[in-house]
Amino acid sequence: MVKELERAGLPVVHVCTVTPISLTVGANRIVPAIAIPHPLGNPALDKDEEKALRRKLVLKALKALQTEVDGQKVFED
């Protein structure tokens, strides 16, 4: 899916936990997520902390979209 969206002309950021799969599939901009059943959350935190964590990840994803890349790149911290 990620590749077809890119092929359609849209910059895509793939937010996922198992980044090796994302690299194999062919995503270009990749942001590592928290965990498989809750990529953008952490049920162990209280609600405000969890939302702050999610916001951090989304901002990282937006930053990836604003970064020029010339191939595959995993946006670590």
Added chain:
Amino acid sequence: MAKIKVVHYINQFFAGIGGEEKADIPAELHKGEVIGPGMAFNTGFKDEAEIIATIVCGDSYFNENIEAVKAEILGWVKDLAPDLFIAGPAFNAGRYGVACGTIAAAVQEELGIKSMTGMYVENPGADMYKDKTYILQTKDSAAGMRDAVKKMTAFALKYAKGEKIGASCQDGYMNQGVRVNFFEKERGSKRAVDMLLKKLADEPFTTEYPMPDFDRVEPNPAVKDMAHAKIALVTSGGIVVKGNPDHIESSSASRFGEYSLEGVYDLDENTFETAHGGYDPVYANQDADRVLPVDVLRDLEKEGVIGKLHEKYYATVGNGTSVANAKGFGAEIGKRLVADGVDAVILTST
């Protein structure tokens, strides 16, 4: 001759421990135990080989802690010193396939112990590890267990005994990209003409030099003006409107859904849920923002960080979904997003 000693790796499901709710269990070593598909292997081995230990690990735990689990399991396998390490078969289970490929490749590379696994050709673990361990081709679901065990048992005995392994097409493993010199019966010019004649007659023929399939897409330019950009959300994590109105399948999805986000500022358990059957749904059902971050994007929209969150989002279930289907979904979703003037996409996966 002494029996060939085999160590077997399986996930929590095939160990009979549980489904997705148990996918987070750490690795366990069961010395002297033969579990799940291991029993069929043991029967198939007759008296030539036996499983001396079974290692079990939850699929999510493995994939979320790859380096640590790998080190732990390698330690156990080193002490057990088997003649052969078998993982799986994983069929089309993505996380399981990655786990099987990772650990089989590590055992081979780091311990020098012969290893193998089995999975479906579209499993992401296949492309990642087919040149690092022997991956026997299986069907896409556990309904193909008998066939998989038969193939893997035959290969295991041959391999462990040090017999010559034939070409991938002869011995049923995935092509490792290794070339071996040998003499053909016919000379090259005749083979080429024969192939050409078959091609002209629309008959099936087998190439002698398959072209590698590098289907890469060049990244698009970055978003220049995020404060005026329209951002769309897409997910393979199965987030749907409560009740799953499009009946998206929990695995092997044949369709995707398009859902409105108009007036939606926060996903909650009364309005959205996941249709995905490949991960523990508890957390996403409680709060689907954990997979599809609508709440945060609405905040960022209000603050002017992004121009706009697209009023529709797209979802399917990425669980054993065929590559052909996923490609089709992506192409159609892409077309609709471009038509709606979307500038960039955040795609989330579980």
